[in-house]
Amino acid sequence: MFVFPSPVLPVNIDAIKGFLHPDEGAALYHYAKLAASTGPCLEVGSYCGKSTVYLGQACAEQGAVLFAVDHHRGSEEHQLGEAYHDASLYSAEQACVDTFPVFRRTIKNAQLENTVVPIVATSVLAAKALRTPLSLVFIDGGHSFETAQTDLHSWQPHLQVGGYLLIHDLFPNPDEGGQAPISIYREALASGNYEALPTVHTLGVLRRIR
Ligand code: SAH
Numbered sequence: 001m002f003v004f005p006s007p008v009l010p011v012n013i014d015a016i017k018g019f020l021h022p023d024e025g026a027a028l029y030h031y032a033k034l035a036a037s038t039g040p041c042l043e044v045g046s047y048c049g050k051s052t053v054y055l056g057q058a059c060a061e062q063g064a065v066l067f068a069v070d071h072h073r074g075s076e077e078h079q080l081g082e083a084y085h086d087a088s089l090y091s092a093e094q095a096c097v098d099t100f101p102v103f104r105r106t107i108k109n110a111q112l113e114n115t116v117v118p119i120v121a122t123s124v125l126a127a128k129a130l131r132t133p134l135s136l137v138f139i140d141g142g143h144s145f146e147t148a149q150t151d152l153h154s155w156q157p158h159l160q161v162g163g164y165l166l167i168h169d170l171f172p173n174p175d176e177g178g179q180a181p182i183s184i185y186r187e188a189l190a191s192g193n194y195e196a197l198p199t200v201h202t203l204g205v206l207r208r209i210r
């Protein structure tokens, strides 16, 4: 597997909570850097901002913008009592997960407040609100089949030809992980609208060709 060089980042990336291998982060940076000269990038699923820092750093270097979409209420697996619940990201007062304060701190520490436009909303609502053609879309939101499919269908129309569609958490072997992300990767590829570039660990990379 080809590994992209690690970008120089103004923060200690290992200290940011998240679900991303450093090689996947380097690939996010690489493709955002290529894409961002032609328009804004967008991610679905920011959590505490780990992927946001990789994508945002590339956008900052290109003078571009990154839209970071997350309702900040956590996915199914982050909820109270679930496998990936983190008590420090739970607001007792609101009785729900709230990752937005940590996300904001990450963006400030990474000096990305003039690059990242946080959109605190569901993916569907954000897709309805935006009209700007995008140079890159990174899908790393909810992992139910319905949510993943909705993300693909919501954001596909916004991606310009030549742009990149990146999908996280592809598990070709069903014993290793949920099948929703890989099902939308396959759906996108089968449409004939994309060419596949090499996958980096669980990060699928597609380029829009028509
Ligand atoms: N990219 C992150 C991890 C994302 S975890 C990293 O690098 O670490 C998935 C995130 O998707 C969670 O923060 C959750 O709140 C968000 N999410 C799940 N479903 C969503 C939806 N329908 N709309 C917006 N955000 C969603």
Ligand code: MG
Pocket (backbone or CB within 6 Å): 019, 140, 168, 169
């Ligand atoms: Mg993920």
